[in-house]
Amino acid sequence: EADIYQTPRYLVIGTGKKITLECSQTMGHDKMYWYQQDPGMELHLIHYSYGVNSTEKGDLSSESTVSRIRTEHFPLTLESARPSHTSQYLCASSGGQGAIEKLFFGSGTQLSVL
Amino acid sequence: DQQVKQNSPSLSVQEGRISILNCDYTNSMFDYFLWYKKYPAEGPTFLISISSIKDKNEDGRFTVFLNKSAKHLSLHIVPSQPGDSAVYFCAASINSGYALNFGKGTSLLVTP
Numbered sequence: 001e002a003d004i005y006q007t008p009r010y011l012v013i014g015t016g017k018k019i020t021l022e023c024s025q026t027m028g029h030d031k032m033y034w035y036q037q038d039p040g041m042e043l044h045l046i047h048y049s050y051g052v053n054s055t056e057k058g059d060l061s062s063e064s065t066v067s068r069i070r071t072e073h074f075p076l077t078l079e080s081a082r083p084s085h086t087s088q089y090l091c092a093s094s095g096g097q098g099a100i101e102k103l104f105f106g107s108g109t110q111l112s113v114l
Numbered sequence: 115d116q117q118v119k120q121n122s123p124s125l126s127v128q129e130g131r132i133s134i135l136n137c138d139y140t141n142s143m144f145d146y147f148l149w150y151k152k153y154p155a156e157g158p159t160f161l162i163s164i165s166s167i168k169d170k171n172e173d174g175r176f177t178v179f180l181n182k183s184a185k186h187l188s189l190h191i192v193p194s195q196p197g198d199s200a201v202y203f204c205a206a207s208i209n210s211g212y213a214l215n216f217g218k219g220t221s222l223l224v225t226p
Binding site: 006009033035040041042043044045048058059090091092102103104105106107108110 | 116118123148150155156157158159160163203213214215216217218219
């Protein structure tokens with residue numbers, strides 16, 4: 001069973017607020033990812049990190065930012081939330097052994113911006 | 115530009131029967147393919163994978179078939195159970211360990 005945790009599970013917030021979505025994993029994985037998903041749509045990669053102090057933007061442009069100061073922690077920040085940011089945000093990590101590295105996902109944060 | 119396509123948004127199957135979920139991809143560089151299962155308000159969980167050097171991988175009731183020439187893969191669930199009702203995502207990557215490209219998912223409903 002994967003040990004990757006996201007908080008909060010649900011967040012309803014007003015426009016213009018600054019928010020941070022937390023993601024932590026206890027598996028010692030080097031690689032961590034943030035995906036964004038809207039209902040009925042594919043998961044879009046918005047940020048990824050292959051190790052401490054390494055972050056890159058994903059395929060989908062996002063106004064959010066991330067940091068990776070510790071291996072286990074990969075928070076995502078929105079400086080000024082807008083209704084267009086309403087979505088589900090999924091954090092994942094990988095780094096296991098085997099021919100195919102599996103991504104382990106957290107339970108997600110459902111963000112609603114009013 | 116969507117590189118992984120699941121053209122059936124939903125599928126309904128009777129309990130005990132076979133469920134077949136399909137996935138097509140456009141990028142011939144993909145060499146690792148995975149299926150994830152997702153329940154509402156939860157994150158996806160890994161189900162089964164296959165590398166491009168194989169054309170079949172089996173794990174219990176779940177079998178994935180890969181047809182590289184057609185750029186097509188399918189997930190077979192036999193026999194289907196009500197607990198299998200979920201959204202199934204097909205995903206692909208170039209080189210294991212890199213970020214995955216996901217399809218839009220197929221919602222499977224297994225009825226008693």
